[in-house]
């Protein structure tokens with residue numbers, strides 16, 4: 001009989017102990033956060049409680065202190081999130097700027113007007129072929145029907161038949177320089193079109209005063225007659 005009472009008392013003791021732990025666990029689950037790092041685990045929190053000898057399940061001053069600490073941690077976290085968002089926006093802004101610069105560079109980068117050519121006549125060469133006596137452009141010889149692309153960005157100011165030039169497209173650049181593409185077999189653009197470097201404008205041919213199919217490229221800086229295209233092209237990073 002006595003042994004049975006002792007056993008019951010032990011059982012009650014165990015039950016009481018478990019009840020206290022359970023209450024502590026409930027409080028934590030209700031947002032009763034421990035002090036220290038937000039990463040503090042429930043086990044660590046209970047260890048802290050044990051250290052400071054928490055004998056009551058509800059300790060208002062301590063709860064208030066912890067609430068204040070938690071509020072500070074939340075504010076710090078929010079500030080960090082704000083900083084991260086700002087940093088991300090700055091990275092995006094820089095990327096956007098780089099893209100815009102690349103686009104601007106691409107738009108300004110001159111290109112060769114045809115591929116697979118042989119230079120057959122240079123600027124200033126003398127021949128009875130040319131009415132003025134001296135050659136006024138640079139000749140890119142190649143098979144008829146080769147695609148011609150615009151050397152630079154500009155506006156098509158004319159596209160039509162022009163006597164000894166044959167079918168000629170004239171593109172005027174923003175600085176007023178005129179670039180002419182002559183002897184074309186056909187056109188791909190018309191007056192008023194805006195073109196970008198590398199944009200197809202027509203096809204090579206043998207229209208006008210020619211002995212064979214080629215592109216006669218003529219460059220006319222503003223306020224002067226035709227100039228040698230080679231130094232002008234080199235100035236813009238391309239060597240024909």
Ligand SMILES: [Zn+2]
Pocket residue numbers: 121135136137138139215216217
């Ligand atoms: Zn020529």
